Amino acid sequence: MSHNTFGHLFRVTTWGESHGPAIGCVVDGCPPMIPLTEADLQPWLDRRKPGGSRFVTQRNESDTARILSGVFDDGAGPVTTGTPIAIEIQNEDARSKDYGEIARAYRPGHADLTYQEKYGVRDHRGGGRSSARETASRVAAGAVARRVLGPDITIRAGVVQLGAHRLGTDEVDFDATYENPLFAASSTVIPAWEAYLDSVRKAGSSIGAVVALEITGVPAGWGSPLYGKLDAELAAALMSINAVKGVEIGAGFASAELSGEDNADEMRMGPDGEIIFGSNHAGGILGGISTGQPITTRLAFKPTSSILTPRRTVTRDGLDTDLRTKGRHDPCVALRGVPVVEAMAACVLVDAMLRHRAQIG
Numbered sequence: 001m002s003h004n005t006f007g008h009l010f011r012v013t014t015w016g017e018s019h020g021p022a023i024g025c026v027v028d029g030c031p032p033m034i035p036l037t038e039a040d041l042q043p044w045l046d047r048r049k050p051g052g053s054r055f056v057t058q059r060n061e062s063d064t065a066r067i068l069s070g071v072f073d074d075g076a077g078p079v080t081t082g083t084p085i086a087i088e089i090q091n092e093d094a095r096s097k098d099y100g101e102i103a104r105a106y107r108p109g110h111a112d113l114t115y116q117e118k119y120g121v122r123d124h125r126g127g128g129r130s131s132a133r134e135t136a137s138r139v140a141a142g143a144v145a146r147r148v149l150g151p152d153i154t155i156r157a158g159v160v161q162l163g164a165h166r167l168g169t170d171e172v173d174f175d176a177t178y179e180n181p182l183f184a185a186s187s188t189v190i191p192a193w194e195a196y197l198d199s200v201r202k203a204g205s206s207i208g209a210v211v212a213l214e215i216t217g218v219p220a221g222w223g224s225p226l227y228g229k230l231d232a233e234l235a236a237a238l239m240s241i242n243a244v245k246g247v248e249i250g251a252g253f254a255s256a257e258l259s260g261e262d263n264a265d266e267m268r269m270g271p272d273g274e275i276i277f278g279s280n281h282a283g284g285i286l287g288g289i290s291t292g293q294p295i296t297t298r299l300a301f302k303p304t305s306s307i308l309t310p311r312r313t314v315t316r317d318g319l320d321t322d323l324r325t326k327g328r329h330d331p332c333v334a335l336r337g338v339p340v341v342e343a344m345a346a347c348v349l350v351d352a353m354l355r356h357r358a359q360i361g
Contacts, residue, residue, distance in 0.1 A: 006237060006240070007348075008355060009029045009351055009355055009358065010029045010030065010347060010351040010354055011028045011029050012026070012028075012138070012347055013026045013028070014134055015137070016089075016129075016134070017123050017128040017131070017134075018091070018123075018125060018126030018129075018131030019091065019126045019128070020091060020123075022088050022090045022091055023088075023089050023091065023133060023134060023137050024087050024088040024089055024137055025137040025138070025140055026086050026087075027070070027084065027085040027141050028084045029351075029354070030080050030082070030085055030144055031148060032080055032082035034080040034147050035077055035078065035079050036067070036071055036079065036085075036144065037071075037077075037078050040143060040147055041065040041144070042065055043143075044139050044140075044142065044143040044343065045065055045089070045139055045143070046063070047139075047178060047338075048339040049061055049062070049063040052181065053181035054181075054198075054201070055181055055194075055197055055331060056181075056335060056336055057329055057330050060092065060093040061091070061136075062092060063089055064089065064090065065088070065089055065140050066088045066089070066090075067085065067087055068086040068087065069084060069085060069086040070084050070086065087137070087141070087144075089136050089137065091133070102323065102325070103124045104316045104317065105313055105314070105315045105316075105321055105323050106315070106316075106323075107305060107306065107311075107313065108305065108311045108312070108323070110127060110130070110305050110306070111127065112124065112127075115130060116316065130242070132242040132243070132336075132337075134242075135242060135336075135337075135343075138241075138340055138343050138344060139340060139343045142339075142340075142342060142343020142345075142346040142347055143343070143346075145346035145347045146346050148353075149346060149349060149353065153215065153216070153217040153218055154216045155215050155345050156174035156175075156214050156342070157174070157177065157211055157338045157342050158173075158174050158176070158177035158183060158184060158186075158211065158212060159177075159182060159185060159209050159210070159211055159338065160172055160184075160185050160210055160211065160298070161210035162182070162196065162197065162207065163200075163208065163209070165189070165193060165196060167184075167185060167186050167189065171189075172185045172186065173185055173186050181194075182197065183334075183335045183338040185212060197332060200332070201331040204307055204309060205303075205308070205331070206304035206305075206306075206330070206331050206332060208300065208301055208303045209301050209334035209335070210298055210334070211299045211301065211337060212296070212297070212298050213238075213295075213296065213341055213342070213345060215284070215295040215345060215349065216295075218284070218290045218295055218349065219290065220289070220290055220291055220292035221289060221360070222289065222349070222352040222353060222356050223288045223289040223352055223356075224289070224355065224356075225287055225289065228288070228355070229285075229287075230285050230288055230289060230295075231283070233351075233352070234247075234249070235247045237344040238297065238299055238345070241299075241337060241340050241341065241344060242333065242337075243301045243334070244299050244300065244301055244302075244337075245300050246300035247299050247300075248297065249282075249283040249295075249296070250280065250281050250282045250283020250285070250296055250297075252283075252297075252298060262281075263281050264281075265277045265280060266278040266279070275292070277293055280293050283297060290352075299337075301334035301337055304329055304330050304331065304332065304333045306325040306329040307329075308324055308325070310324045311323055311324075
C-alpha cells in the first residue's frame with residue numbers, strides 16, 4: 001500500500017520528484033460548479049516558490065500551474081465538473097550534478113537512509129520524492145480547497161519564532177506575513193531577524209522556527225468523534241509537511257502547566273443569543289469537533305538538514321565518511337513552509353465540511 005493520497009471525500013494525491021520532469025497533484029472529490037482557473041492557483045504558488053529573496057533557495061522555478069482535467073467552460077466561465085482535477089507543475093531548474101556526492105553517502109537528518117532501507121533504491125537528486133519541492137503540489141491542491149471553502153473562512157499563518165527569537169502573543173500580526181521576506185507574523189522584528197538569519201546563512205548553517213496558524217469562520221460542528229477528530233486530522237496533515245517535528249492545538253504543551261480552572265474555556269450567552277467564550281485554550285476544537293471559535297495551532301520546524309558544515313555519516317558500502325551538502329537550500333525551511341501550512345489546513349477543512357454535510361445534511 002502506498003500513501004501518496006490523503007483525505008476522505010476531498011482526496012489529494014501528489015506525484016513527482018524534485019529533479020524529474022514535473023510534479024503535480026490530482027484532486028478528487030471536488031464538488032462541481034466551483035469556478036476555477038489557473039489564475040486562482042497561481043497567487044498561492046507564487047508565495048511558496050523559490051528564489052523570492054536571499055533567505056530561501058535560489059533554485060529558479062516559476063511554479064506555473066497547468067490544469068489538465070476536471071474543469072470545463074460551458075460558456076459562462078471554467079467550472080469544476082466533479083471529476084478528478086489534475087494539475088501539473090514543470091521542473092525548470094534542476095541541477096542534479098550538485099548531488100553527485102550523495103549518490104552513495106547518506107545525508108544526516110535527511111530521508112536518504114530510510115528510503116534506501118525501505119525501498120532498496122532512492123532518487124538522490126535533491127532528495128527525489130522526499131524533497132520539499134513536493135509541497136508545491138500541496139499548495140496547488142490547497143488553492144482548489146480554498147475555492148470550495150469560500151471567502152467566509154480565513155486561513156492565515158506566519159513565523160512567530162526564528163531560532164530563539166520569539167514574538168509575544170500581542171505582537172502577532174498575520175496581515176504582515178506576506179509583506180516581508182521572512183514570512184514573519186510581524187513587521188517590527190524584520191530588521192533584527194534579517195540580520196540574524198543573514199549570519200546563519202553566511203555561516204553555511206541553518207536554523208529552525210515555529211509557525212502559527214489561525215483559522216476563522218469555521219462553524220461549530222465540523223469533525224467527528226472518535227476517530228475522525230478535526231484536531232487529529234489537522235495535526236496529521238501538518239505533521240506530514242517536510243521538516244515539521246511537532247504540532248500543538250490551542251494551548252498545546254502549555255496546558256500541562258494550567259489548572260483545571262485556568263484551562264476551562266468558560267461560556268456565557270451573548271446579547272444576540274450566541275455563545276461567547278471567555279478564552280480559547282482548546283484552540284477552537286472540543287471532542288474533535290469545531291466550537292466556532294478560531295482554530296489555532298503551532299508547528300515546530302527543524303533546521304534544514306542540508307548545510308555546508310561537514311557532518312559524519314556512512315555510505316551504502318558501509319564506510320565511515322564526512323559529508324558536506326552542496327546545492328541550493330533554504331537556511332530556514334519554515335519560511336516557505338508557511339503557505340504549505342495554510343494549504344494543508346484548507347484541504348483538511350474542506351474534507352471536514354463535505355463529511356459534515358454528508359452525515360448531517
